[in-house]
Every structure is written in C-alpha cells, then in structure tokens.
Amino acid sequence: NAGVTQTPKFRILKIGQSMTLQCTQDMNHNYMYWYRQDPGMGLKLIYYSVGAGITDKGEVPNGYNVSRSTTEDFPLRLELAAPSQTSVYFCASNRRAGELFFGEGSRLTVL
Amino acid sequence: GQQLNQSPQSMFIQEGEDVSMNCTSSSIFNTWLWYKQDPGEGPVLLIALYKAGELTSNGRLTAQFGITRKDSFLNISASIPSDVGIYFCAGQLTGGGSNYKLTFGKGTLLTVNP
Numbered sequence: 001n002a003g004v005t006q007t008p009k010f011r012i013l014k015i016g017q018s019m020t021l022q023c024t025q026d027m028n029h030n031y032m033y034w035y036r037q038d039p040g041m042g043l044k045l046i047y048y049s050v051g052a053g054i055t056d057k058g059e060v061p062n063g064y065n066v067s068r069s070t071t072e073d074f075p076l077r078l079e080l081a082a083p084s085q086t087s088v089y090f091c092a093s094n095r096r097a098g099e100l101f102f103g104e105g106s107r108l109t110v111l
Numbered sequence: 112g113q114q115l116n117q118s119p120q121s122m123f124i125q126e127g128e129d130v131s132m133n134c135t136s137s138s139i140f141n142t143w144l145w146y147k148q149d150p151g152e153g154p155v156l157l158i159a160l161y162k163a164g165e166l167t168s169n170g171r172l173t174a175q176f177g178i179t180r181k182d183s184f185l186n187i188s189a190s191i192p193s194d195v196g197i198y199f200c201a202g203q204l205t206g207g208g209s210n211y212k213l214t215f216g217k218g219t220l221l222t223v224n225p
Contacts, residue, residue, distance in 0.1 A: 004153075033212075040120070042199065042217035043154075058212070090153050098142060098161075098203070100213055102153030 117216030
C-alpha cells in the first residue's frame with residue numbers, strides 16, 4: 001500500500017519557468033490537499049479538493065493551479081515560477097474528517 | 112480565519128526528561144490532532160482526539176482535548192533521541208456546513224540531547 005506518492009522529490013527551476021508537481025493516492029480518499037512548508041511557518045494550505053472535478057482555494061493560492069480529473073490524482077501546477085515559491089510542498093489526503101495522510105514532500109528551489 | 116497558537120516554538124532537552132507542548136485557538140474545534148515530522152519526511156499522525164475532555168495515550172505520548180474545545184496539549188514522557196523532530200497540532204471542524212480543512216499550528220521543534 002503506497003499511500004500518498006509525490007514526484008519529483010527535488011527540483012530546481014529558473015525564474016519564469018513552469019512545472020507540475022504530481023500527487024497520487026491509492027486509498028480511495030475523496031479529499032486531497034496541497035500544502036507548502038516554509039521554515040518556522042508551519043503548513044499553509046494552497047488548494048484542496050473534496051472530490052473529482054471539485055477544487056477550491058486555500059490560504060495561499062496565488063501563483064498555483066490545480067486540477068482533479070480522477071479520485072487518485074491531484075497535480076499542482078506552478079506557472080511563471082518566482083523565488084517566493086521556493087519551499088517544500090506536501091500533498092495529503094483523507095476520507096472526510098480526521099487523519100490526514102501526507103506524502104514525503106517535494107523540495108522546490110527557484111533561482 | 113482560524114489561527115492556532117502553538118508553544119513553545121522550540122525545546123532543547125536532555126534525554127530522559129519529560130516534554131509538554133500545547134496549542135490554543137481563538138475558535139472551537141471538534142477534532143484535535145497531533146503530528147510529528149521527522150527531518151526530510153512528511154508529517155505522521157501521533158494522536159487524534161475527537162471529544163472535549165478526552166485524554167488519550169500512545170506509548171510515551173499523552174494528549175488531551177481541552178474542555179473549552181479551544182486548546183490541546185501533548186506530553187512526551189522519558190524522552191529519547193528519536194523523539195527529535197517537529198511536532199504540529201491541528202484542529203478541525205466537522206459536521207454540517209464545515210469544509211473539513213485542518214488548521215495547523217506553526218510547530219514545536221524538539222531537540223533531545225543524548
């Protein structure tokens with residue numbers, strides 16, 4: 001049972017480049033989330049989804065886009081990368097309430 | 112929006128000491144969760160609390176859901192080196208009309224000196 005899988009684990013981007021962080025879960029969870037983690041700042045919610053075809057903004061959505069075409073996949077798209085998007089990104093999922101399962105994280109550096 | 116105040120921000124203790132950390136909120140939650148994050152990993156759930164006043168243990172860890180539903184604490188007894196990491200509290204509203212998002216504290220960085 002793989003749980004929540006994120007790729008890539010590490011990536012370096014140049015300012016203005018675009019990329020997609022992939023997230024897949026095999027637990028048949030309806031709810032999926034993207035967080036970013038900056039040192040000393042905890043976890044901030046970027047976007048979330050309550051099911052296939054439904055997405056909504058979290059606290060810090062600017063500069064990001066998401067889609068949810070299937071229950072399993074929830075990719076996060078960065079358009080026109082900026083240094084402020086240097087962070088560690090975590091994808092997570094749960095059924096509805098309670099325990100959130102996290103991926104191992106994707107460390108992104110924008111230079 | 113909802114905010115969680117987690118304290119302390121960091122702790123440096125000797126192996127064998129007990130540890131206590133807490134979270135307070137300006138609004139109520141009906142679920143409190145405590146996560147631990149090891150370096151280079153994603154957070155992993157330690158304890159979940161679903162009822163006001165609930166006291167739950169998981170090995171050397173004990174957590175309580177405050178009666179007011181606005182606070183929670185986590186205690187670690189007889190700390191060991193592998194307790195090192197960042198501990199996060201999280202609150203969640205469940206029930207009609209809520210969106211089930213978790214609100215996270217900023218974390219407590221625990222360092223254990225062998």
